[in-house]
Structures are given as C-alpha cells and as structure tokens.
Amino acid sequence: MKKKSLWLILPLFVGVMAACTNTNDTNSTQDSSMHVDSMAMDTTSGMNGMTANAHADIAATKTDTSGSGRVELIKKDDGTVEMSLSLNFPKMANKTVAVHFHEHGDCGDAGKGAHGHWNPTNEAHGKWGSAAYHSGDIGNVQLNAEGAGTVTVSSNRWTIGGDEKTNLLGRAVIVHSGVDDYKTQPTGNAGSRIGCGVISGN
Ligand SMILES: [Cu+2]
Ligand SMILES: [Zn+2]
The missing domain is CATH 2.60.40.200 (Superoxide dismutase, copper/zinc binding domain)
Known part of the structure; x- marks a missing residue:
C-alpha cells in the first residue's frame, strides 16, 4: 500500500519542480527586482491555483x-x-x-x-x-x-x-x-x- 502511493506521488513532485525551474529560467532575462516578484507570484499561483x-x-x-x-x-x-x-x-x-x-x-x-x-x-x-x-x-x-x-x-x-x-x-x-x-x-x-x-x- 505505502509503496504504491509513493510511486504515484513521486512523478507529480518531480513534475512540479521541473515546472518551477522552467519559469525561473524564463524570468532570468529580466531585471533582478522583477525576477524576485515573479518568483513569489509563481509560488502562490502554483500551489493553490487561486492567483x-x-x-x-x-x-x-x-x-x-x-x-x-x-x-x-x-x-x-x-x-x-x-x-x-x-x-x-x-x-x-x-x-x-x-x-x-x-x-x-x-x-x-x-x-x-x-x-x-x-x-x-x-x-x-x-x-x-x-x-x-x-x-x-x-x-x-x-x-x-x-x-x-x-x-x-x-x-x-x-x-x-x-x-x-x-x-x-x-x-x-x-x-x-x-x-x-x-x-x-x-x-x-x-x-x-x-x-x-x-x-x-x-
Ligand atoms: Cu491606442
Ligand atoms: Zn479609448
């Protein structure tokens, strides 16, 4: 049971991490203040889907x-x-x-x-x-x-x-x-x- 649920969750987690990394790469061409703002917003929107x-x-x-x-x-x-x-x-x-x-x-x-x-x-x-x-x-x-x-x-x-x-x-x-x-x-x-x-x- 435990092993099965872990295998279900692991790919999801890796997927989310990959998505975050891509977003940061995109933002790295902008100035540093916008970079920080965007990262903060991405965290909010990615986790609760509200923003x-x-x-x-x-x-x-x-x-x-x-x-x-x-x-x-x-x-x-x-x-x-x-x-x-x-x-x-x-x-x-x-x-x-x-x-x-x-x-x-x-x-x-x-x-x-x-x-x-x-x-x-x-x-x-x-x-x-x-x-x-x-x-x-x-x-x-x-x-x-x-x-x-x-x-x-x-x-x-x-x-x-x-x-x-x-x-x-x-x-x-x-x-x-x-x-x-x-x-x-x-x-x-x-x-x-x-x-x-x-x-x-x-
Ligand atoms: Cu106009
Ligand atoms: Zn007008």
Missing part, C-alpha cells in the same frame, strides 16, 4: 523604431487585477506617450492589426477614472530623460480569463508616439503606434 498571472512583452512596431516594455498582470485577493507597465523608449525621452489596450492581439501591420481601443462596455473614449472611458484607456505615461516610465493601475473592469467583457488575455498593448487628449473619439488622437505587445497567460 492568475499574465504578461505582455512590448516591442517596437517598425524596424526604424526602437523601444521595449513589459506589462505584468496580477490577480489580487479583492478581485481586481493590478497592471504594472514599464516602458523603455530612449528616442521618446522626456516626452509623454499614450498607452491603451486594443481589441485584437495582433501586432501586425505596424500595430494596426490590433484595431481600436478595447471597449467592451460601449462607452466613450476618455480619461481613466472619469465619467466614461474605455476599459483599455490606460492613458498617458510620462517618460524620463532616459525614455523610461512606469504606471500601475488596479481595476475591477479587468480579469485574466473568464468573461469576454473583462478578459485581458489576447488583447494588445499599444504604445503611441503622441499624447492622449482624452477627448477625441474614439482614439484620443494619440498618434502613430510605436510599440505593441500581446497579453498572454504566464
């Missing part, structure tokens, strides 16, 4: 544009999803750039494949937190002298998986060359698409 994670790696949309970025999505205990965005666009140093979630997870055709702002609630485009805005209207991000910028937003409009009205998986993150005026419909007149990434589960 979901997702991310998007943002890349330049054109060969003559440079830049990168990352979105990390964490499901919190209060039911909201916390999004942490970091951008690194040196050519846009000291400028403000608009960032949105767009409807389709397709960065093709210099980001145009993502189509318009993700707007599952059929609202007007606007500033995040105002009377009306799209669920993808993250808004403007100020970049510093190195072209780096970060923003963190938590929302109950978002989920990782589940209802298509809230599900962020398969959406695109678009970085624009201009500033969102929070007024022009339905785009905010934010200019061309210089960066794009697709949200996927970790």
